[in-house]
Amino acid sequence: MASTSRQEQEDLPMPNGSLFQGLDDLIPSDVDWQTQGTDSTPKRLPSRPQTRLTRSDVLKFLKKDFHTPRLDKFTPWLWLVATQDSTHISDLTHQIVRGREITVTERPELHLVWHDKRIFIKPIPPFLLSSAFWKACFAKDARTEGEDLEAENIHRSLLGFMRSYRFLIQYPSDFALAVQKGLVPVDCNTSQDTSANGNEKPKIDFASFIRFMEDFDVDDADVSRRFQYGDLRLGRLNFWAKFVLGEFSFFKAYGNYDAYFGRFYGPLLFIFGLLTIMINAIQLGFESRDGLGTIHDNWRPLYRVGEGVCVAILLVICIIAISLLALFVFMGLRETIFALRHLAKRRKDCKPKNIEEGVSRRGSTEMPK
Numbered sequence: 391m392a393s394t395s396r397q398e399q400e401d402l403p404m405p406n407g408s409l410f411q412g413l414d415d416l417i418p419s420d421v422d423w424q425t426q427g428t429d430s431t432p433k434r435l436p437s438r439p440q441t442r443l444t445r446s447d448v449l450k451f452l453k454k455d456f457h458t459p460r461l462d463k464f465t466p467w468l469w470l471v472a473t474q475d476s477t478h479i480s481d482l483t484h485q486i487v488r489g490r491e492i493t494v495t496e497r498p499e500l501h502l503v504w505h506d507k508r509i510f511i512k513p514i515p516p517f518l519l520s521s522a523f524w525k526a527c528f529a530k531d532a533r534t535e536g537e538d539l540e541a542e543n544i545h546r547s548l549l550g551f552m553r554s555y556r557f558l559i560q561y562p563s564d565f566a567l568a569v570q571k572g573l574v575p576v577d578c579n580t581s582q583d584t585s586a587n588g589n590e591k592p593k594i595d596f597a598s599f600i601r602f603m604e605d606f607d608v609d610d611a612d613v614s615r616r617f618q619y620g621d622l623r624l625g626r627l628n629f630w631a632k633f634v635l636g637e638f639s640f641f642k643a644y645g646n647y648d649a650y651f652g653r654f655y656g657p658l659l660f661i662f663g664l665l666t667i668m669i670n671a672i673q674l675g676f677e678s679r680d681g682l683g684t685i686h687d688n689w690r691p692l693y694r695v696g697e698g699v700c701v702a703i704l705l706v707i708c709i710i711a712i713s714l715l716a717l718f719v720f721m722g723l724r725e726t727i728f729a730l731r732h733l734a735k736r737r738k739d740c741k742p743k744n745i746e747e748g749v750s751r752r753g754s755t756e757m758p759k
Contacts, residue, residue, distance in 0.1 A: 401530060402545050402612055405605040409594050410519040410578045412436045437515050437575070448527060449544060456547045458499045460635060461616040464627070467634050468619050470726075471626040476610050478620030479557035482564040485509050492571050498547070499616075502554060505624035505643050511558070511571075516578035518552060519594075519602065543614065550617025552606045557620070559603075565596040574599065664707055671703035 413436065433443040441451040464471075472478065479502060485492060490509045495501070500510040517523045528545045559565050559574070568574045576594040610618045627640040 402528065402542065402549065403605065403608050404524040404528060405521045405602060407602055407605070408519065408521045409598060409602050410436075410516045410575070412578065413517055413520040413522050436517055436578070438517075445527070449541065452527070452544045452548070453540070455496070456498050456551055457544060458547060458614065458616045460640070461499050461622075462614060464630075464634055465615040465618070467630060468616075468622070470630055472619050472622045474619065476553075476613070476618050476620055477557060479554060480621065481560045482558050482567045483561065486567070492567070492573075494571060494573065498551070500641060501551065502620065503622045503624050503627065503641070509621070511573060512551070513571075513573040514552070514555060514575065516575045518548065519575070519578065546612065546614040547617070549606065549608055550613030552603070553608055553613060554617065554620075556603050556606055559599065562596050565599060664711065667703060668707055671700045671707075 435441040435443055435448060435451065438451065441447050461468075468474075480488065482492065485504075489507055490504055491507055493508045493510050495510040495512055497510075498512060501512040503510050528541055555574075559568055565574070569576050574594065579593070624641060624643055628643075631637045631640040
């Protein structure tokens with residue numbers, strides 16, 4: 391049997407249409423990506439003027455701006471952090487309904503990570519809306535020797551990133567909210583030259599955006615490991631980062647010590663309150679017991695009431711503490727069992743697919759007799 395080379399395997403998906411025409415004339419047709427113009431005025435990537443429009447610079451920029459190595463390393467344990475479903479992404483308006491404020495970020499590993507009342511979302515740059523850009527970067531005939539694996543990893547990360555917007559923007563209200571927050575560059579064509587008839591190129595609207603995003607209806611096998619999951623909870627990432635990544639936290643959500651320690655004030659006050667009530671109840675019990683030996687018989691019923699109240703208070707506090715602890719354990723076990731079931735189901739579903747792919751590959755690599 392002959393081994394199948396990477397070049398003989400099927401290409402990863404790429405968009406066919408374009409919403410951004412600003413790169414059609416900038417990217418040359420030759421595979422070497424030799425930019426035109428003088429070295430003193432090299433062409434730049436639209437919306438990223440710090441990146442020269444050369445293949446090596448663009449791939450280096452894409453790796454830095456869209457690759458998620460820490461989350462990819464986290465993947466075997468992400469079932470402890472989030473639901474094992476890449477479609478588990480709430481649309482933008484539902485994020486607002488859930489009380490989350492949309493916070494724009496340029497860090498790729500914070501995309502779709504939520505914390506308390508915020509969710510971090512990375513905006514779409516204009517060049518990802520250009521089919522010319524995708525073909526120039528990831529077409530097989532555009533790759534040079536030694537770039538295959540790196541370009542493929544970047545390609546998968548970009549596919550997963552763009553696919554996430556298919557779930558974030560599902561309704562016109564989602565699109566309007568994305569435009570308001572600057573997540574979709576609807577005006578990316580207006581800064582370009584006017585068309586031949588002298589009219590400005592149209593803005594991107596909801597219908598055209600949805601049509602373009604249909605090309606990113608891809609399978610989990612086509613995207614990076616991070617984007618095989620949806621929304622991620624920062625609190626759990628920070629907790630498990632100590633064991634998985636060997637880091638104190640995945641991302642510091644608080645900028646100063648006041649905010650960091652402020653989150654402990656509520657639980658500490660609650661614990662101190664319970665302890666204070668318990669101490670007072672015990673003290674009441676001792677005083678009631680001593681008071682029963684007093685010579686004033688008229689006070690005995692009052693001390694007996696105090697003794698009963700002491701027992702009742704301690705009993706109520708114990709019930710509250712045990713109930714809260716039991717609820718915490720129950721919720722933790724329920725989420726763990728739910729995650730384990732999804733993990734087992736996912737592995738079970740993947741086995742037949744892997745077997746079929748293995749059979750097809752063996753069949754395609756057999757030498758003719």
